[in-house]
Amino acid sequence: MSFSFDPIGFIRSPYTDKFGIPRQPRLVEAAHARLELCPEYAREEAFKALEGFSHVWVVFVFHDDCLDAGWRPTVRPPRLGGRSTVGVFASRAPYRPNPIGISAVAHEGLERDGNGLALRLRGIDLLDGTPVLDIKPYVPYADALHDARSGFAQERVVCLRPIRFEAAALEGIAQADPDGRLGLRALIEQVLTQDPRPGYMDRYPERRRFGLQLYDRNIRWEFDEQYIRVLSVELAC
Amino acid sequence: MSFSFDPIGFIRSPYTDKFGIPRQPRLVEAAHARLELCPEYAREEAFKALEGFSHVWVVFVFHDDCLDAGWRPTVRPPRLGGRSTVGVFASRAPYRPNPIGISAVAHEGLERDGNGLALRLRGIDLLDGTPVLDIKPYVPYADALHDARSGFAQERVVCLRPIRFEAAALEGIAQADPDGRLGLRALIEQVLTQDPRPGYMDRYPERRRFGLQLYDRNIRWEFDEQYIRVLSVELAC
Numbered sequence: 001m002s003f004s005f006d007p008i009g010f011i012r013s014p015y016t017d018k019f020g021i022p023r024q025p026r027l028v029e030a031a032h033a034r035l036e037l038c039p040e041y042a043r044e045e046a047f048k049a050l051e052g053f054s055h056v057w058v059v060f061v062f063h064d065d066c067l068d069a070g071w072r073p074t075v076r077p078p079r080l081g082g083r084s085t086v087g088v089f090a091s092r093a094p095y096r097p098n099p100i101g102i103s104a105v106a107h108e109g110l111e112r113d114g115n116g117l118a119l120r121l122r123g124i125d126l127l128d129g130t131p132v133l134d135i136k137p138y139v140p141y142a143d144a145l146h147d148a149r150s151g152f153a154q155e156r157v158v159c160l161r162p163i164r165f166e167a168a169a170l171e172g173i174a175q176a177d178p179d180g181r182l183g184l185r186a187l188i189e190q191v192l193t194q195d196p197r198p199g200y201m202d203r204y205p206e207r208r209r210f211g212l213q214l215y216d217r218n219i220r221w222e223f224d225e226q227y228i229r230v231l232s233v234e235l236a237c
Numbered sequence: 238m239s240f241s242f243d244p245i246g247f248i249r250s251p252y253t254d255k256f257g258i259p260r261q262p263r264l265v266e267a268a269h270a271r272l273e274l275c276p277e278y279a280r281e282e283a284f285k286a287l288e289g290f291s292h293v294w295v296v297f298v299f300h301d302d303c304l305d306a307g308w309r310p311t312v313r314p315p316r317l318g319g320r321s322t323v324g325v326f327a328s329r330a331p332y333r334p335n336p337i338g339i340s341a342v343a344h345e346g347l348e349r350d351g352n353g354l355a356l357r358l359r360g361i362d363l364l365d366g367t368p369v370l371d372i373k374p375y376v377p378y379a380d381a382l383h384d385a386r387s388g389f390a391q392e393r394v395v396c397l398r399p400i401r402f403e404a405a406a407l408e409g410i411a412q413a414d415p416d417g418r419l420g421l422r423a424l425i426e427q428v429l430t431q432d433p434r435p436g437y438m439d440r441y442p443e444r445r446r447f448g449l450q451l452y453d454r455n456i457r458w459e460f461d462e463q464y465i466r467v468l469s470v471e472l473a474c
Contacts, residue, residue: 001368003298004241005335024379041334046310049323052388054328056318059296059337061240073283086286089293089372097278098242098370100296102339133335135326137388142261144381145341151289151374165269 007131009037020212025103026123030186034118042117055138062094063127067106172233244368246274257449260313262340263360267423268354271355299331300364308334409470
């Protein structure tokens, strides 16, 4: 028995590379994104009354770039430093028999432009180009379980080191986002505050410089004893 | 672009007919169910560390019996008495472009018997035989949105009329569930307390007798001014 599904649309997001994507939705509220609907579903009526709901579930297929291989019965979550295994069904890792993901995020309504109809989303954790299978309203009385126990994923991880922007980085931001429309500086701050380094980095304490891509820009930064320093923001090759 | 998915397993539940299924998960805690895993996924290691999580997401494909037709851009939710339309993406109705559902429910661990490996579930809202695509841990910091606004689906609907069992119904329950293992009486009480009548029933006030099926039994009941009366519990033909 097989089921075949076609995307209803595709995500457009600042995350053009998987390194740096927050590990859960809503951690980086500065990440504005859109679900661009395929022509068949680009109909306002299919979203009638969604404005009464503040949040939606995005049901998506993990982007190819997140799927190195097929499914694995066990995975090593970054949360556990990449050293312990858990079952794939006890994780939200992409290496699943059916690589479907779900993310609850805020939406800001529909917009129609030359590209068609899109649903505006905030705080998404999805790579640019991710195919979306469904949108559902978030219904707190069914979905918000206040009493749930949550094993090894108790709470969000944040890095409390303050962020400093070097002059070259500020210049790069001004070039990439001259009118501030992308909110690039806030986006960089929030992404780095999530500490996007792989979980096993405590094994490589000498490695302090990293790079990641947001939109079409390479962001380089380093950790020192006190700060996260953003070194440069340059057009990616 | 199409994606093809195969079930990891199938639901075994008391809901052998769609009439009477609660409209959201966890409303009927007396509904014990199992996810029976297909042989390829019947591996304990794939669930390692799930015991730390009290709840899971079940990602499923709506059972054929729930899908009268293909997708519709608008639907008439029972919550609105079947009189108002909302967009399909503003609803959890099954008539979606991709008929995938998500339900957060409690789990009670794995069990292995002659039929293979199964995950025990509680309070599920799924028809017997529903194909399951994925199991994910419920992660409160990502999934429990305390501040979400929820439009027309503000809270659960319950019918506060007390339930009375006629002698014939009690006899039928004793026959169907002699050792009480199925918890059939509590299940009937909880299912009827959700008021499974269609939302448009206020247009037919003269209709008071109804029937629904749980396991292999037909349950007949009626509304009178004061009570919900369970009339009989008999083997379905």
